Every structure is written in structure tokens, then in C-alpha cells.
Amino acid sequence: MxxxxxxxxxxxxxxxxxxxxxxxxxxxxxxxxxxxxxxxxxxxxxxxxxxxxxxxxxxxxxxxxxxxxxxxxxxxxxxxxxxxxxxxxxxxxxxxxxxxxxxxxxxxxxxxxxxxxxxxxxxxxxxxxxxxxxxxxxxxxxxxxxxxxxxxxxxxxxxxxxxxxxxxxxxxxxxxxxxxxxxxxxxxxxxxxxxxxxxxxxxxxxxxxxxIGQSAEPAAHAAMEQWLRQRPEVETLYNLISFQMGSYLFVAVKARMAEQQSASGLIDQINAVQDALKASFPDVRWVFFEPDDKG
Missing domain, CATH: 1.20.1510.10 (Cation efflux protein transmembrane domain)
Structure with a gap:
């Protein structure tokens, strides 16, 4: 500005x-x-x-x-x-x-x-x-x-x-x-x-x-990938899609979560990761999370 x-x-x-x-x-x-x-x-x-x-x-x-x-x-x-x-x-x-x-x-x-x-x-x-x-x-x-x-x-x-x-x-x-x-x-x-x-x-x-649509800046995208891979709740990160929406980011994550037995535990882990991701990367406004057991 x-x-x-x-x-x-x-x-x-x-x-x-x-x-x-x-x-x-x-x-x-x-x-x-x-x-x-x-x-x-x-x-x-x-x-x-x-x-x-x-x-x-x-x-x-x-x-x-x-x-x-x-x-x-x-x-x-x-x-x-x-x-x-x-x-x-x-x-x-x-x-x-x-x-x-x-x-x-x-x-x-x-x-x-x-x-x-x-x-x-x-x-x-x-x-x-x-x-x-x-x-x-x-x-x-x-x-x-x-x-x-x-x-x-x-x-x-x-x-x-x-x-x-x-x-x-x-x-x-x-x-x-x-x-x-x-x-x-x-x-x-x-x-x-x-x-x-x-x-x-x-x-x-x-x-x-x-x-047309671009991802987050390369450095920011790489930083989010590294951050997700280091989270204890995320066992395997399959895919991360980031999309720049002006000054804000839309992020979609596909991952295998550590919690596999309890549905409520899985939801708690996803919510914890989403909240922490927004706190660590303030430009992230929307996070869509897809838990999966295969890539």
C-alpha cells in the first residue's frame, strides 16, 4: 500500500x-x-x-x-x-x-x-x-x-x-x-x-x-510442505496444493494421519493441524484436509 x-x-x-x-x-x-x-x-x-x-x-x-x-x-x-x-x-x-x-x-x-x-x-x-x-x-x-x-x-x-x-x-x-x-x-x-x-x-x-491461478510463492509452498511433514499428527504427506487468492492462500492437503482407529481422534488431529497451520502461516485463510491411507 x-x-x-x-x-x-x-x-x-x-x-x-x-x-x-x-x-x-x-x-x-x-x-x-x-x-x-x-x-x-x-x-x-x-x-x-x-x-x-x-x-x-x-x-x-x-x-x-x-x-x-x-x-x-x-x-x-x-x-x-x-x-x-x-x-x-x-x-x-x-x-x-x-x-x-x-x-x-x-x-x-x-x-x-x-x-x-x-x-x-x-x-x-x-x-x-x-x-x-x-x-x-x-x-x-x-x-x-x-x-x-x-x-x-x-x-x-x-x-x-x-x-x-x-x-x-x-x-x-x-x-x-x-x-x-x-x-x-x-x-x-x-x-x-x-x-x-x-x-x-x-x-x-x-x-x-x-x-489464471498460481500456487503460493515457491519458498512459501516449500515451507508449508516441510512444516506438514514434521507434524507428529501427519504420518505421510501425499499432496499439498496451494492457491494464491490475492493476499490470502487457499490450501488443500492430502495426507495419511497418525490416528487410524478413532474417527473422533482423526478429526481432532486434522483440526489441530489446520489451526496450527493457519497460526504458523498467517496468509493461509482456507484449509481443506483430505485424510487418506494411500497416495
Whole structure:
């Protein structure tokens, strides 16, 4: 949640300053960045909406809750990055290549982009700090692949794209200023758009896997397996299925229990294991237990 607030705070101010600078200078790269930041603000509001919806209590129609709402809105964010951000920026750049116009007061754009780099770096730092609290020393690329927290995946992708996009736009305007050729500004807009399309596709593919259904993070799944095998009530663990439901987990266990003679004793053992599993792994909300005497 805090990473989203960091990003929203930075992007709101950046979007307004970029829009003013784009209107003042006529820079297509700056306009592309203004649209990018405005889309990012909308994206972060959608992520906050998804988090709020995911906290709703289960209903008869949705007995496992609404945790996967965050995945839906994260996927919508990827689509918005692709369409509003990427496609528009590419279109604007191509249009300016056909009708080149010299930049007016390019130093205004340079100052705004420079400040934007600092603000986006602050936002990315906040996101990485939150990730480090959850992932420790895990490399960021590995976290991006293994994490089941779609909102952090999206914010990290957005922040990296924003910082890279600002750098591209700044470089394009500096080249236009140095050479007097406005085509560099147009190519900067196209480069920003292409970057956003690549990031949107990457984020979309990651969130698609969560929408379809993924297990718990590999480390968490392995830890639960080891925990179950060490329980005295569990004689043999045949199978463990974990299913990520937003920030919560659905777990199904098939095992041979130590108690084989008494039905009430068997039930007591299952209940004890289920309660202890939820206590040891707080993300586990639902546990379905199938006792069996064969795999």
C-alpha cells in the first residue's frame, strides 16, 4: 500500500508540471511523458480500488472472498499503460516527425524533466524499500517473477518505466537543443512509447498468470510442505496444493494421519493441524484436509 501512495504522490505533481511544460514548449516527448504520468496516476487509483475490493468479506456467491480483485485491476493497469501511455506516445512521435516544429523554451522542459527524475527516483526507492522488507536479499528480477503481490509488481514496473522514460525524454530534448533538429524530440516520444509497450506486456504476462491461478510463492509452498511433514499428527504427506487468492492462500492437503482407529481422534488431529497451520502461516485463510491411507 505505501509503495502505491509513494508513486501516486510523485506522479500527481509530475503529471501537472509536465502538462504545463508540454503546452509551453510544444515538445512531443514532454507531452508523451505528461500522458504517461497521468496514466500512472489513474493506474495507482485503480490499484487502490483493487486493494479495497480485495478486503471485502466472502459472500455466498464468492465463498473464497474477493482477493483476486487486485489481479483484475492490475491487468487493467497493464492495458492502460499499453494504450493510453505507449500507443499515444508513439502516435504523437510519428505525427511530429511528419510535421516537425522547433521547441520553444526547451530549458523549461529540461528543468521539469530533471525534477521528475528526482521524484521518480524517490518513488522507486520507496517501492524497493517495501519489496526488501518482504523479499530480503532476493534479486529484484527474481521477485518480479516469483511474487504473488500484483500491486507491487505493477508499481515497480511503472516506476522503472517512468524513470527510464524521463531519461529518454530528457536526452531527446537535449539532442534537439544541441543540434537544432526537432526530429530528436519526436523520436524521444516514440522511444518512450515503445518502452511503455514493452513494460505493459511484461506486467500483463505476469498478472495473467495470477489471474489464471498460481500456487503460493515457491519458498512459501516449500515451507508449508516441510512444516506438514514434521507434524507428529501427519504420518505421510501425499499432496499439498496451494492457491494464491490475492493476499490470502487457499490450501488443500492430502495426507495419511497418525490416528487410524478413532474417527473422533482423526478429526481432532486434522483440526489441530489446520489451526496450527493457519497460526504458523498467517496468509493461509482456507484449509481443506483430505485424510487418506494411500497416495
Amino acid at each position: 505505501s509503495a502505491i501512495i509513494y508513486a501516486l504522490s510523485a506522479n500527481a505533481g509530475i503529471a501537472a508540471s509536465k502538462a504545463v511544460a508540454a503546452a509551453y514548449t510544444g515538445s512531443s516527448a514532454m507531452l508523451a511523458e505528461a500522458v504517461h504520468s497521468a496514466a500512472d496516476c489513474a493506474n495507482q487509483l485503480l490499484l487502490l480500488l483493487g486493494i479495497r475490493q480485495a478486503r471485502r468479506q466472502p459472500t455466498p456467491d464468492h465463498p473464497l472472498g474477493f482477493g483476486k480483485a487486485t489481479y483484475f485491476w492490475s491487468f487493467m493497469v497493464a492495458i492502460m499503460l499499453f494504450s493510453l501511455g505507449g500507443a499515444f506516445s508513439i502516435y504523437e512521435g510519428v505525427h511530429k516527425l511528419s510535421h516537425p516544429e522547433p521547441l520553444a523554451n526547451p530549458w523549461v522542459a529540461i528543468i521539469v524533466l530533471g525534477v521528475g527524475v528526482l521524484l521518480e527516483a524517490w518513488s522507486l526507492r520507496g517501492c524497493i524499500h517495501e519489496i526488501r522488507e518482504k523479499a530480503g536479499d532476493m534479486p529484484l528480477w527474481r521477485y518480479f517473477r516469483d511474487s504473488r503481490e500484483s500491486e507491487l509488481i505493477v508499481v515497480m514496473g511503472e516506476d522503472i518505466a517512468a524513470l527510464a522514460g524521463l531519461t529518454l525524454a530528457l536526452g531527446a530534448i537535449l539532442l534537439s537543443l544541441a543540434t537544432g533538429n526537432p526530429a530528436f524530440d519526436a523520436w524521444g516520444s516514440i522511444a518512450v512509447g515503445a518502452l511503455l509497450v514493452v513494460v505493459a506486456i511484461g506486467v500483463g504476462l505476469e498478472v495473467k498468470a495470477l489471474l
